[in-house]
Amino acid sequence: KAGVTQTPRYLIKTRGQQVTLSCSPISGHRSVSWYQQTPGQGLQFLFEYFSETQRNKGNFPGRFSGRQFSNSRSEMNVSTLELGDSALYLCASRSGGDNEQFFGPGTRLTVL
């Protein structure tokens, strides 16, 4: 099986712009979670989608949003980018019957 894929792998944006990141889960996985990783705050949960519905949301401002499509692919969007949004954004997928979440390689976002 192919693993979790994330596109793009690297992204450079300027303050005020918006960005969309994509995550394709492992085939058959219906749950997709997003995490933000920064040196200062560590790994923080953003949100989770399951069968196109947001199931859980972390403590992030409304500028961070996401969605999931019928094929389980997920996108996250960050509007009005701030310097502090520079981070590695990780996506993870999980099937219903297993405890393991499989992570993608991440998207490195740099905001200038």
Add this chain to the structure above:
Amino acid sequence: AQTVTQSQPEMSVQEAETVTLSCTYDTSESDYYLFWYKQPPSRQMILVIRQEAYKQQNATENRFSVNFQKAAKSFSLKISDSQLGDAAMYFCAYRSAFTQYGNKLVFGAGTILRVKS
């Protein structure tokens, strides 16, 4: 809210020796899962080992084993016969067993493990 604490920012071990990484957590729940993840410099997060809280037996995966002390809320990772490829950032993580929380993982700050040849 659940919290996970890793008190060792960095650890070093000689190749072929054993090292233990510490993790404590705080929760009021009785049923949950605990994980150790490894993140090498390539940044792909990989599951090392997992433990179900209702199981008293400590999990083992080849050279990796855990010491799960539920009453003390402690979950340490022991790596035996350390190899150069074990060098990475290690994260301890918690997940509630209650479905209302979905698959949310709560991570510790991480421990950098350096392996010396």
